[in-house]
Amino acid sequence: MSQVDVAILAESASQPVPSEMGAEALYDKCMTLAHNLWWSWHPEVNNLFRDIDPIRWRQVDHNPIALLREFTPERLAVRASEMVLHSRVNYAYRRLQEYLTASNTWASTNAGVLGARPVAYFSAEFGIHESLPIYSGGLGVLSGDHIKSASGLGVPLVGIGLYYSHGYFKQQLDHDGYQREEYIETKVQNLPIEPALGPDGEPITVTIDTRDGRLLARVQLMRVGRVKLYLLDCNVEGNRPEDRELTSRLYGGDERTRIRQELVLGVGGVKALRALNITAGVFHLNEGHSAFGPLEAIRQRMKEDGMSFDNAVREVAQMTCFTTHTPVPAGHDRFDGPLVEEHLGPLRDQLGISYDQLMGLGRVNVNDNNEPFCMTVLGLKLSRKANAVSSLHGHISRRMWQPLWPERAEEQVPIGHITNGVHVPSWLAWQMSQLYDRHFPAGWMQKIGEPGIWQNIHNVDPGELWETHNALKNLLLAFVRRRVSRQCRRRGESDDIIEAARNLLDPNVLTIGFGRRFATYKRANLLFSDVDRIAAILNDKERPVQIIYAGKAHPKDEPGKRFIQQISNLRHDSAFKGRVAFIEDYDINVCRHFVQGVDVWLNNPRRPLEASGTSGQKAVLNGGLNCSILDGWWAEAFDGSNGFSIGNGSVHVDDRITDRRDAEGLYETLEQRVIPIYYDRDRDGLPRHWIKMMMNSISTSAWRFSSHRMVMDYTKHAYLEAAGGLSVKMD
């Protein structure tokens, strides 16, 4: 309980409980709101929880259940009268009920055939909100955005994932700027999850046999708007102690842990659907992690419909869509034969196939006994629809997997593309959404995946857009100062340093943001290739620049950790003091602050390794301008007027030469384009050309790189055909 609350409680103890709603009813409504993640993309509900206790709200990681559990119904009622929350609670509650029961959705007219046989969407991680640590980065946030848009569009879909009690690690940097990882157990009673119940009203546990014994997983349910997300959890009685830990960490552990997690996700997931009495019309495998799933579906078909293995494979593949996410070879899981046999052996027996046949399903060259079993190959072989996540990534994937279709030319390889997008209501700042409310037609939020409404940005007064952006930038800078001074205090640094952190960064200075995983191909340190040149750019007297960084390196990625160290230690360097900041523990919350407040979002991966990237799409919505290598989504978004390109898309066979050229390209773009345009002001102090570019960025890209557009594409180009309806060919 905060001090403020104690005071308020003492003051108002004698006041009667408000009459409009009983304390219990109010509390129940708040808890109902907190138990559906719908609240997380509705700023007015978010603000409602915050207003209950703003200080605790921040301390509990914006988790409304954790917050509410600190209150009794009576105390909450008192607080609600103080803050006049009753009508806001009622209004939010009513809207949620209306949302859950609405029948006039996009899908009701465009995807009726999915009807009672939903899409089962499998993903190893789901990034829905910072208070639910079951994601690590881009793939997870994409899955979260996918199911949120499926909910918004009314597409019948259930999510299948894993429940990680300790999630992904929390990042702290030590005195030397070296990354330390800590796994913290999430208090399950503070999470919006409940046991999933079968048709008989009993909690569900699925069993999976391996050659080495039986694995159990219980099924938890999380509500994300209209979508139900089922999470499998191995921490159950009946599992061996080491197996109870199996799903505790996301991407922790060795190969064996990994294949066991993937067995639970894929095979366990399909079994969970059966136990829930859900007949999926489509399986969507988001990345190869869940590709064992169709094998279990094949087994069910053979057993229940008396089909042959070959026929069952054909039937299941017909209803399966597979999305591949990376051109980085290490990003594709590969397992050795003995591990596969240990875990798939009992299932293989039931399928009536030999060891070689099973291994062949995961091999490009079926007869090569030295080739490990690759989950992506399995996914491609067991699906009739496959796609990459951007146009460029489509080309790369067709080349990469052409050997699987030796009789076909590269262009004929059946892997299409559906470019990733982001969930607009989750990433759009409230202030910016209010601006759009004033200038866009009523009901625009229902049409965020269509180009038309975003054209209205050109009617907005440039001064108003600029002012809104700068208000958000100030919020970002306040956030950075708060975080950096907290980091300094934790490391026990001197008062001078802590004081300096409080005054870090200048709102009048061009601010660049860089936040993402510190995988080496993303080249977080590219800007520092020529230290003197970047020092001159940042410290220019007339037109200075500042840059904020955040990102985690995978625990086993030593080079990535050294990048972090190099950048975070710049704060001790007099040439960069006050101009460069590193924020620890990049997550959805940090990302949201970054993409809502930066002037420029920087992305400089080694092309073509960024399959899509999505963080830059989040910046677009809020008026940030992208400055990026022509890779992933940006290669198709950039039109010369809506942001900045680095280089011209060419790469050299020698990475060192590519890196040198790209660094040069980056400096040139900054010096000749970004900085001059930003500081070119008219008599009112407005950067007219810059604001025009912000508008172009929003009008050309906000709809196109929204997850609403993405889910509509998946529905039209993949789900409908997989479900046996008509569909439009994917190009």
Ligand SMILES: *Cc1c(COP(=O)(O)O)cnc(C)c1O
């Ligand atoms: C959006 C997001 C990402 C994706 O970043 P990219 O590098 O652009 O793909 C990663 N992590 C978090 C927390 C995000 O919100």
